[in-house]
Amino acid sequence: MAQVLLATTPEARQQIYQFRYRVYVEEMNKNPRGANHAERILKDELDDTATLLYLTIDGDIAATLRRNRLSETPLPNLIHRALEIERFMVAFPKDVLSFSSRFMVAPKYRNSSIAGAIVVEAYKLAREQGILFDFSHASPWLVPFYENLGFRRYGDNFLDVDAGLQIPLVLLLDDIAHLQAVHSPMYRSARRVTTPTVTRDWFLEAFPKAADFFNTYQHSPEEVWEFWLHKQQNHSDQPVSIFQSLDREQLKKLLRQGLFHSVKAGENIVRIGDIHSSVFVVLSGIVQRQSTIHSNTTTTSVLNPHHFFGEVTLFASLPSPEQVTAVTDVELFVLPKQAAMRAIKTMPDAMCQFFLQVSQSLCERYVAKDVTYERSTDLSSSNINQAA
Incomplete structure (x- = not known):
């Protein structure tokens, strides 16, 4: 049975740190900051003030996600600058801003609904806490997954020592229309909340490039095709x-x-x-x-x-x-x-x-083009007869 829980005890948090280590270090062969190879855990300074969610199936952790409220946790300078947090803080208080990270799913559940289940619970909790913007970042090949959840691209790429090229992402939790448009698993929960949208107009005015990113996906099929043609040399068909x-x-x-x-x-x-x-x-x-x-x-x-x-x-x-x-x-x-x-x-x-x-x-x-090979003669008739 699948169950999403909050890590409220040191033991539960330690199990999450061990799960992270298995995924990042043992499975993916990464060596991220915060990896403790002696204890086989992955933990960093953001964990001290974070809310940790985890999903269990028959008692084993199948997924986990970390969220930090920016009113309680200062982000590392690189992340703070790359996500352009200051621009948001001019218009909104810190207590409506959060940062999600360390989202991991066990290998055998990555093509299942497990990822959606823990994200939906995280969304519900964030709405209860009054969060309006949830920030994150991802490698280019993971962006389609995050955009399907409802996150938007809005800023310039940046380089993370552990993860490489990263794309800033932000989720507008009260933009129900956007969650519906991208078929986010959060939409069913979001549509039950009747508070007015206060973030969308400000966000699109502050980050007009975000609308271009979104429209690339939301154009009609014919417009997507024309976009493709425009990118080809000589506008070939x-x-x-x-x-x-x-x-x-x-x-x-x-x-x-x-x-x-x-x-x-x-x-x-x-x-x-x-x-x-x-x-x-x-x-x-x-x-x-x-x-x-x-x-x-x-x-x-x-x-x-x-x-x-x-x-x-x-x-x-x-x-x-x-x-x-x-x-x-x-x-x-x-x-x-x-x-x-x-x-x-x-x-x-x-x-x-x-x-x-x-x-x-x-x-x-x-197959190197400059390598030549000799045909084997080990299976000639004479060799076969000798073996017999």
Whole structure:
């Protein structure tokens, strides 16, 4: 039986710290700040004043989430600046602002409703506490998931030492219309609250770019298609090679499952060791990819519009063997594994060809072109006779 609980005892909080360690360090091979390898726990200074929620199934932790009220907890300077907290504090008091982090789900429940269940309970608690804005940040490949929950992009990317390239996110808890528009699991709970919306107009005026991010997802299918065409070189009416098996309608459906994302020159899009399980398509600009694949030899390549990367770890949650950096300002389309797998159910023939394109790319990268091989003669007829 699934149950969402508040960690009100030292023992419960210790179990959460141990669960985090298993997910981040043992499963994902990360070494984040706050990892105590002797005690096998993951804990940092924000935990001292945080509300910790956790979801159990048959007594075992299946998910957890941390929330800090900014009236009680100052955020680290980097996060405070990156999330532009001061701009919110000019118009709203600290006690209506919070920060959510350390959201983790056990591997076997990541494609289930478990994530939604703990988020809904966190939302209910935040509304009871009078929270209006809940901040967070995520890697590009996780943004579609957070946007489906109701979070919005609104600021510039920033670099976190542990997590790499991060995108600022904020949830407007009283913007019921937005939660409904993105089909957030929070909507059913949110619609029962009758208080007027006081955040949306201010937010969209203060951060007009946030409306552009949202509209990328909310345009009609035809508008999404035209957006795609606009990003292609020479405004060609042909999809990029990785999508060449998809017709116009199929490509539009797939585009709505992913993320259009901008990266500034010099920013690392993917670092060696990151776990992203996504494929990235360059829409405009130039990126540089450094890979360690053939016999620990590092190779460097330049990718232009229509090229893609990330396919090496698209199908498995393994550390990336490549670092990809934006040489110029870059626009990307990010397709997470979950979106690709969902598309298999609705257009299996086209996605079969899509995966074939990815497989061919993997073969070209893993098999060095300058290596020659000798045919084995161990199974000649004479050897077989001798073995008999």
